[in-house]
Structure formats: C-alpha cells, structure tokens
Amino acid sequence: MSLLEPLHRQRIAQKVGGHQSGRTLDQYFYADEAVYQAELDAFWRSGWLFAGHSCQVAEPGDYFVYKVAGDEILILRDDEGRVRASHNVCRHRGSTLCQDPAGHIGRIVCPYHQWTYGRDGQLLACRGMGEDFDKSEYRLKPVHLEEVNGLIFVSLAAEPMPFDAARAEMAPQLAPQGFDRAKVAKIVDYTIPANWKLVWENNRECYHCNANHPQYIKANFDHYNADDTTERVRTAITSATAKQEDRWAAQGLAATHTATGMCVFPDAANKIWFAANRTPLVDGYVSETMDGRQVAPLMGDYQAPDVGTLRMRTLPNFWNHSSCDHCVSTRLTPLGHFATEARVIWLVDRDAKEGVDYRLEEIMPFWQLTSEQDWELCELAQRGVTSSGYQPGPLSPVKEYNVMGFLKWYLDVLGTWAGKTPGAVD
Numbered sequence: 001m002s003l004l005e006p007l008h009r010q011r012i013a014q015k016v017g018g019h020q021s022g023r024t025l026d027q028y029f030y031a032d033e034a035v036y037q038a039e040l041d042a043f044w045r046s047g048w049l050f051a052g053h054s055c056q057v058a059e060p061g062d063y064f065v066y067k068v069a070g071d072e073i074l075i076l077r078d079d080e081g082r083v084r085a086s087h088n089v090c091r092h093r094g095s096t097l098c099q100d101p102a103g104h105i106g107r108i109v110c111p112y113h114q115w116t117y118g119r120d121g122q123l124l125a126c127r128g129m130g131e132d133f134d135k136s137e138y139r140l141k142p143v144h145l146e147e148v149n150g151l152i153f154v155s156l157a158a159e160p161m162p163f164d165a166a167r168a169e170m171a172p173q174l175a176p177q178g179f180d181r182a183k184v185a186k187i188v189d190y191t192i193p194a195n196w197k198l199v200w201e202n203n204r205e206c207y208h209c210n211a212n213h214p215q216y217i218k219a220n221f222d223h224y225n226a227d228d229t230t231e232r233v234r235t236a237i238t239s240a241t242a243k244q245e246d247r248w249a250a251q252g253l254a255a256t257h258t259a260t261g262m263c264v265f266p267d268a269a270n271k272i273w274f275a276a277n278r279t280p281l282v283d284g285y286v287s288e289t290m291d292g293r294q295v296a297p298l299m300g301d302y303q304a305p306d307v308g309t310l311r312m313r314t315l316p317n318f319w320n321h322s323s324c325d326h327c328v329s330t331r332l333t334p335l336g337h338f339a340t341e342a343r344v345i346w347l348v349d350r351d352a353k354e355g356v357d358y359r360l361e362e363i364m365p366f367w368q369l370t371s372e373q374d375w376e377l378c379e380l381a382q383r384g385v386t387s388s389g390y391q392p393g394p395l396s397p398v399k400e401y402n403v404m405g406f407l408k409w410y411l412d413v414l415g416t417w418a419g420k421t422p423g424a425v426d
Contacts, residue, residue, distance in 0.1 A: 008034040016415040023392040036337035042417035044069040050318030064102035078119040086140035150179025166274040173276035178300020182347040194378035196340040204402035268408035273315040287323040296325035296358035328367040
C-alpha cells in the first residue's frame with residue numbers, strides 16, 4: 001500500500017459494509033489497484049498457500065520456486081529428507097539465488113558474490129567478510145511450511161494461523177490416494193485474463209456446467225440441483241452410491257458427499273477455508289477420463305478402480321480432483337487485478353512409465369478441456385465486470401450458494417484487514 005493506506009482501508013471497509021447479500025461484488029473489488037494491494041496482504045501474505053507436491057522435490061537437492069505476492073519462495077528437500085521453504089534471497093545484498101523455476105542443486109551459491117548456503121539454509125561460505133564474521137546469523141530466511149500426505153503448503157505470515165484443523169480434515173481423506181508415492185506426469189501453466197476471485201466464483205458453481213462442460217457432466221452428478229433433479233436422476237445417484245458403498249467399504253473408503261449439487265464450500269460462518277470429500281461418479285465411470293476408463297495404474301492404497309473421486313480445495317489458491325489412476329491439482333496465483341496464473345499438475349503413480357503404463361493423451365483431456373472451458377468463461381466475466389454497464393447481479397440460492405459462501409468469506413477476511421468487525425458481513 002502507500003501513505004494513503006488509512007484512506008484505502010476506510011474506503012474498503014465502506015465498500016465491504018455496503019455489499020448486498022445474495023448479489024455479486026461491486027466493480028470496485030475487481031478493478032481497483034488499492035483493493036488488489038490489500039488482497040496481497042489480507043490473503044496471499046497471510047493465509048496458507050498450496051505451493052506444490054512433495055514429489056516435485058523427490059530427492060535431496062531437488063527444488064522449485066513459487067513466486068507469489070512479490071516474493072519468491074524456494075522449496076527444497078534437504079540432506080535429511082525434510083522439505084524446507086525459504087525466501088530465495090541472498091542475505092548479503094539481496095540477490096535472487098536460484099534462477100531456474102525448478103532443478104537440482106548441491107549447495108546454493110549466490111550468482112552475485114558467491115555467498116554459499118547448505119541445503120538446510122545455513123550460510124557456509126562468504127569470502128571477504130573477515131574472520132570475526134558470524135555466519136550463523138545469516139542463514140536463509142525461512143518461510144513457514146506444512147506438508148500433509150504429499151501436499152506442500154506455505155505461509156508468508158510472521159505468525160500463520162494454525163494448520164492443525166486442516167491437517168485433521170484432509171489427512172485421512174488424502175492417505176489412500178498416495179500423493180506421497182506419486183510423480184508428475186505433466187504441468188501446464190495458464191495465464192487467465194481475469195481477477196483471481198472470478199476464477200474462484202466460476203469454480204464454486206455448476207450453474208454453467210450443462211452448457212459449457214460436456215465432458216464433465218457425463219461423469220459427475222453435481223451439476224444437478226434441487227430445482228432440476230428428476231426422479232430418474234435421483235434413482236441414478238442412489239443406485240450408483242449403493243453399488244459403490246459396499247465396494248468402497250472393502251477398501252476402507254466411504255462416500256462423504258452423495259447429495260445432488262456441489263459440496264458446500266467454503267464454510268464462511270465458521271471460517272473454514274479447507275475441505276476434502278469423496279463422491280461417487282456416474283455409473284460406468286471409474287476415472288475422470290473421456291470415456292470413464294482407468295488409463296493408468298492404480299494409485300496409493302487402492303485395490304480396485306471403483307473409488308469415485310477425491311476432491312480437495314483450500315482457499316485462496318488450490319483445488320484437486322483425484323481418480324483411481326491419476327490426480328489433477330490446480331494452483332492459482334494472482335498476477336494483478338486483471339490476471340491470474342493457473343498451474344495445472346497431473347500426477348500418476350511414481351512407478352508408472354509414460355508410453356507403457358499411461359499416455360498423456362488419455363489422462364489429460366478431461367481436465368484440460370474442462371479447465372480451458374472455464375478460463376474462457378472467466379475472461380468473458382472479467383470483460384463484463386469492468387464495463388460501465390456492469391452492476392452487481394442476483395445469485396441463485398439453489399445453484400450459486402457456494403458463490404455466496406465464497407463472497408462472504410472474502411468480504412469477512414478483507415473487512416477484518418480493513419478494520420471492520422469480524423463476522424459483520426451478512
């Protein structure tokens with residue numbers, strides 16, 4: 001922010017207080033630079049961010065860099081096998097250390113003056129600084145990191161909010177999938193010409209699915225809602241769930257979402273920013289592939305392919321859909337108030353061989369098409385909300401309840417940052 005920050009906070013608090021429940025956001029929240037800068041503090045430098053998968057740093061010395069909110073976070077596996085996070089900044093004169101987005105290193109050597117750090121972040125060598133220089137005071141600045149069943153989360157906050165509840169919710173659901181025994185099959189980065197909130201709003205409803213996601217609706221039930229679920233559809237859901245429950249029980253699994261419509265998320269009233277659930281697929285589908293077939297070896301602890309889909313989401317930047325044979329993670333990063341980076345990561349079992357056990361042209365299209373269809377819709381929404389003809393519109397209580405929940409969560413967090421009483425948003 002700037003010297004005008006108190007005025008910006010006051011303006012943001014006024015706008016938060018003026019939001020009308022059940023409607024979309026005022027244009028101000030999508031288009032004002034001061035709001036974007038406030039969001040970097042309120043969400044991206046404060047919350048827990050999904051950075052990537054631990055299999056991306058499988059061996060000591062493997063690393064990748066996550067750039068967010070003006071910071072570069074170095075994710076590295078050390079010599080003891082522990083995954084660490086630190087600022088990718090030399091403690092001498094601030095030079096960037098690792099310049100490649102990912103790779104393998106022995107020691108971390110600053111390209112500017114060759115200060116050298118171990119994989120644990122300790123400063124090992126700093127020529128020219130004199131015999132009395134205390135190297136122990138100049139280790140790399142750490143970043144808070146939590147690893148849960150192969151997923152890496154980081155926080156730039158000085159004192160991040162507790163992670164225990166998120167771990168307790170997600171770990172039992174994640175364990176059978178075997179993220180910690182996976183490998184990356186493919187990574188695709190997208191730049192979406194839309195505000196990050198519009199991307200989340202799109203993700204939180206399936207009102208648009210029937211007209212825009214022909215692949216997705218063949219495999220899933222959650223595009224149906226209370227207003228359009230026929231008796232035939234209810235029977236199909238009940239039948240699919242009943243068939244799967246016995247088979248799942250034999251594998252120690254259980255469906256946690258079997259109703260029509262999307263699973264409720266976020267729970268803004270209780271400030272819950274994380275969720276994981278297992279849901280049945282349409283009868284005849286065992287994987288989110290173009291024809292529903294299993295197209296790669298089973299992952300994790302699965303003994304049979306009929307396990308439905310495991311779904312996870314954490315605000316502000318992560319969702320995942322996992323089938324019996326592959327996983328697809330999406331990581332969001334804001335690039336300004338008119339652009340968002342989406343990194344989509346496909347995982348398979350670590351022993352699977354490309355071209356032998358799986359083919360990218362079979363595991364990728366389902367979610368590649370669905371994602372790209374969404375990015376186009378988000379671009380259209382961005383063009384609309386920045387138009388002089390835009391004004392907040394009504395949300396459907398039966399199809400967009402999760403959009404309402406997301407907006408409440410967003411306004412509560414931003415309002416708290418601006419000095420508004422927590423929980424005051426309707």
